[in-house]
Amino acid sequence: MPAGEVAVVGGGLIGLFSAHSLLERGYAVTILEAGTLGGGASRVNGGWVCPARSDPLPSWGVVRDGMRSLTSPDSGSFFLHAGALPRVAGYLARFLASSGAGRFSRSWDELDLLNGRTAGLVDELVEVGIIDGLQDEGFLMLHSTRDEAEASWASLRAVSRRGLCPAPEPIVGRPALLELEPGLGDAAQFGFVHRGDRWLDPSRLVDRLAASLSSRGARFVTDTQVRAVRQRGTRVELATGSGVVEASHAVIAAGAWSEQLLRPLGIRGYVTPGKGYSFTIQPEHPPTHVLRLGDTHVGVTPMGDRTRVVGMVELDGTAEGLHAGRVDVMKRKAAPYLSGIDWRASTDEQVGPRPMTPDGKPLIGCAPGADRIVVATGHNMLGLSLAAPTASLVAELVVRGRAAAVPAFDPMRFTRRRG
Known part of the structure; x- marks a missing residue:
């Protein structure tokens, strides 16, 4: 029996990698995508897996x-x-x-908490045949x-x-x-x-990830926009144009469109x-x-x-x-x-x-007062490089809740400072 059902909002690289990690943990997964899989920037980027070039954008x-x-x-x-x-x-x-130089340096150190895991996790995906080329x-x-x-x-x-x-x-x-x-x-x-x-063809990666997920039982619902996500007790409800989808957990990985889902949850991520x-x-x-x-x-x-x-x-x-x-x-x-x-x-x-995001770091963590809603967005220009370590952290947050949180990526960090 599955450990639970997780609804992943967003069929880009972060959503697909997160779905992979959740399937590995024994969860049933549904991916909800407003358009087609790999929309946004997932298919049209440079294809770089580049932890050495993963410095934050904000600088003088x-x-x-x-x-x-x-x-x-x-x-x-x-x-x-x-x-x-x-x-x-x-x-x-x-x-x-x-x-400023000090903030830039600290943000880069914090990004390396993810970057340091990229190469090893990518090598594992190569070994199992999900990543090729x-x-x-x-x-x-x-x-x-x-x-x-x-x-x-x-x-x-x-x-x-x-x-x-x-x-x-x-x-x-x-x-x-x-x-x-x-x-x-x-x-x-x-x-x-x-x-x-290293580098690869990102569009081919999206297709191979989707095929692997489908072969392991993941369900895809495309052309379906999620309008709101809310936690009710031990369940999560996702409101769409065609009805409400229920799950035990939800992951918000909607890329550049995430902010409209974050604000009703009390998160001002400035995505x-x-x-x-x-x-x-x-x-x-x-x-x-x-x-x-x-x-x-x-x-x-x-x-x-x-x-x-x-x-x-x-x-x-x-x-x-x-x-x-x-x-x-x-x-x-x-x-x-x-x-x-x-x-x-x-x-x-x-x-x-x-x-x-304003500091060049992603938002990864549980929503305030809603441990069953995990945020995983705001990866700036580093989505492909940070996707595998982000997905691993997302799975930990689904399993362990706030106990797995990494403060550097707290989705509430801008909300608390500036309201």
């Missing part, structure tokens, strides 16, 4: 980029729309408060000047001291870079390989959609490494017969809607680093809303 550099973008839309990688400022003011005020040829960091390359190298050398990745390989010049990747453009003058982070963009190119010489293009904050990921370009964080107060101008900015930034590409022939231009 990002604040600077956001301010500049209000008057110069082509600058930086963090775009704010002036018209959206009233809608995201609460998030931005807390983001600013989290951006995981690539580890390394990330090739590209720069136009040696000074930039040395600064980047030093930064990643410092990251390696956190114990989540090896030190970067030595810096090399353009001839050696072209031996690694013949399709590099003139801006790629210096660079180095950094290993430890705000941060749009990320991606598109596909067909290089004459497809890369074999993930490419990081200088200080452009644009990345290039090889995915089998496709090459995906990813980047940007855009706050316009909405979770949907692609702005073609953002794609054009990414192309202009990437073009000097790559050759043999017809940028006009790009395909699969997509946008995915990432669930952003």
